[in-house]
Amino acid sequence: MELFGIPVFDDDFYKMLFRFVLNITLITIIIRSFYYKTSGNKTYLFTYYMIAIIVFFLCFTLKKFELDLGMALGLFAIFGIIRYRTDPMEINDMTYLFIVIGISVINSLANQKMSYAEILGANVIVIACIWILSIYKFGANESYKKVVYENIENIKAENQNALKLDLESRTGLKINRIEVGNIDFLRDLADIKIYYNNEQISES
Structure with a gap:
């Protein structure tokens, strides 16, 4: 069934929901159990969650289309404007921002060439590394x-x-x-x- 040439529903909807729940669960573990627990800084909690959500849906949507050069340059320009108009972030805060973006990209762009075991394994390894580094207190404490x-x-x-x-x-x-x-x-x-x-x- 289509509406204006666009399918009303397909099986990718269930895949999107499953991956979104997986992604937001892992992002919550990283943000609440590691970042907020060690820094006590609430300033970037809203930012981290919204960036994770937007990046996830952006990547999940774009992987269904052929991304031409113009759109790619436009996306880089948008992120560049956002970056230059924000206050400088501390290294620890920027690191968690990079982790949030990376995790969201991995969970959204993984295709049939990757099993769910590999996707989940990559997420678990990232969380384990954060936990180990926090235990040995490499500045995170x-x-x-x-x-x-x-x-x-x-x-x-x-x-x-x-x-x-x-x-x-x-x-x-x-x-x-x-x-x-x-x-x-x-x-x-x-x-x-x-x-x-x-x-x-x-x-x-």
């Missing part, structure tokens, strides 16, 4: 806060201990390291990032 600091004298190299003690007393956090960013000498202000372990948040 560390979070940061941005602070506008007014005691400009403490940002000098010789006053690093005083800076750390002052920030720890104000924030109540055990600080691992400190990065000093932009310095405004006219207003005696400095942008500072303080890095600390996530366990301190859960314990408090």
